[in-house]
Amino acid sequence: MRFHTRKWVKPEDLNPNGTLFGGQLLAWIDEEAALYTIIQLENNRVVTKYMSEINFMAKAVEGDIVEIGMEVQKFGRSSITLNCEVRNMRTRETIITVENIIMVNLDENGLPKAHGKTKTEFIKDRLAE
Structure with missing residues (x-):
């Protein structure tokens, strides 16, 4: 799994228990x-x-830096299915996993549109073309 994004847990991200609010983390994952x-x-x-069930495995507290990893599970006709892991950057402890996130490709009218993709591509490979 490749970890693409890091987020710094700040005071406004915390719940009343002083740990990362799950809703905030899910918003980061969705983005x-x-x-x-x-x-x-x-x-x-x-x-x-x-978005399938989520599994909170550890907490994050103020000052932690979390990494969000995404991986393609499969390509559909107009969709892509991902899985996600969020971990503490320093300890590498898994904070949450999401087994399936289905994203749908849309046309200009907001309707599902075939995308024609069959494999994961990386920007560096597109630049080489």
Whole structure:
């Protein structure tokens, strides 16, 4: 799994227990999934269709730096299925996993659109073309 984004846990990200608020972490994951999909499918029009159950495994506290990793599970006709792991950058302890995030590619009318992609591509490979 490649970890693409880092987030610094700040006071405004905390719940009343003094740990990272799960809703904030899910917002970060959703944003990262959208960005990852936009880059893979080369289309700014993507939406989250589904996010499977989440598994909180550890906490994060103020000052922690968390890394968000995404990995393609499969390419559908108009969708891409990802999985995600968020971990503490320093300790490498897994904070949360999400097994399936389904993102859908849309056309200019907001309808699902075939994307024609079948494998993960990296920017460095596109630049070499």
